[in-house]
Amino acid sequence: MDFKQTQQAYTRLKDQLEQGRITADEFETRVNEMVVTDSTGVLWQIGVSSGKWYRYDGQTWVEDVPREILSDGQSYPAQPAFIQVPVFPPTQASPQYxxxxxxxxxxxxxxxxxxxxxxxxxxxxxxxxxxxxxxxxxxxxxxxxxxxxxxxxxxxVPSTPSPExxxxxxxxxxxxxxxxxxxxxxxxxxxxxxxxxxxxxxxxxxxxxxxxxxxxxxxxxxxxxxxxxxxxxxxxxxxxxxxxxxxxxxxxxxxxxxxxxxxxxxxxxxxxxxxxxxxxxxxxxxxx
Structure with a gap:
């Protein structure tokens, strides 16, 4: 999913939560699964409660707005990756595997x-x-x-019982x-x-x-x-x-x-x- 699709999915889940069709735990789990990487390899995620975008800076999630959303005409990457978050930023040298x-x-x-x-x-x-x-x-x-x-x-079996x-x-x-x-x-x-x-x-x-x-x-x-x-x-x-x-x-x-x-x-x-x-x-x- 790209940024636009992820935002739409969040809105649908929010509506389902308000209508009682899913629980709060289900809502949180499904929102946390929606992670997007932008064209430069930076990871983004929508906050469960705030509905705002957060950027992963390598250590923590920081509130920010994706460049693709700010672009004129609401342009989005052709095929951004939908991933389970990798363990380090793409610029680090250590291999993942x-x-x-x-x-x-x-x-x-x-x-x-x-x-x-x-x-x-x-x-x-x-x-x-x-x-x-x-x-x-x-x-x-x-x-x-x-x-x-x-x-x-x-x-x-030991000859003497082991202490608790x-x-x-x-x-x-x-x-x-x-x-x-x-x-x-x-x-x-x-x-x-x-x-x-x-x-x-x-x-x-x-x-x-x-x-x-x-x-x-x-x-x-x-x-x-x-x-x-x-x-x-x-x-x-x-x-x-x-x-x-x-x-x-x-x-x-x-x-x-x-x-x-x-x-x-x-x-x-x-x-x-x-x-x-x-x-x-x-x-x-x-x-x-």
Whole structure:
């Protein structure tokens, strides 16, 4: 849709809301899905409540008027793209997508990680997350990469009972440097549709889908934060087999050196350390 079509669609949705044909939540969701890029590659979106246009400046949405609307004769680009918002402005050098099928290379910088699986797996990521550490360099923003081999964990009952886990402290609001409930498709997470899977916003969650066996699909929010991190993520397997992995990759130094924390739908968890492209399972056990 171009600017004119998007404005007309907003007006129709507004009328449907006032007539009680759609709910306020449905109205908000559908308006947030309408994102347009102009002829220079800048992203635009209509405000849910205000009905005004907002321009994405690379970090946030700023109220503005598209040049195409101000042009004489109300001229519009011949074929503007209707997109789910990309994770960085088009002028940035970092690629949105990378694939290296023969090496164990993953993301970096404490990202919400992708899902691994055999056949087709969909993982819906919801809730919120927080962190404040982002090492350099920043890795590509979306990738599908080979699955690491995970040693099987013997089902041995320990001789002494494990202590009950302590409830972690909550995050004070003033310490949260980043959080996202995925209600806004313009919040900055990388999206992609490829032969091995896809990443995309989906009805108030972020969906990571794997369609090729032994592949890791991941995304990152393109944030630049400092210091150590704490991450709180809610994730749910929405479909596919239980033979999968999903989690978080952090302490990224380069494509051969990082940590990978994962859980599986069939009841296992562990932490991998990759050093010079050699993976070592630091800890892993069956979940209770």
């Amino acid at each position: 990378a694939e290296q099928p023969k090496r164990r290379n993953w993301i970096g910088g404490c990202l919400i990680a992708g899902a691994l699986g055999l056949c087709s797996l969909i993982m819906a990521v919801g809730g919120w997350l927080a962190w404040n550490y982002n090492p350099s360099p920043v890795p590509p923003l979306v990738a599908t990469l080979p699955r690491p081999a995970i040693p099987s964990v013997p089902a041995v 886990p302590l409830a972690g402290p909550g995050f004070a609001p003033d310490l949260v440097q980043f959080q996202d409930d995925f209600s806004n498709p313009g919040s900055g997470w990388g999206i992609h549709q490829g032969s091995n899977g896809s990443t995309d916003y989906s009805n108030g969650s972020f969906r990571i889908k794997v369609t090729k066996a032994s592949q890791l699909v991941w995304t990152n929010p393109n944030q630049s934060l400092q210091n150590d991190i704490s991450i709180n993520v809610e994730a749910t397997k929405a479909g596919g087999p239980d033979d999968n992995e999903f989690g978080v990759i952090c302490r990224y130094q380069d494509s051969d050196n990082f940590y990978y924390l994962f859980i599986t739908s069939d009841g296992h968890a562990g932490i991998f350390m990759f050093k010079n492209n050699e993976g070592t399972l630091l800890t892993g056990d069956a979940l209770i």
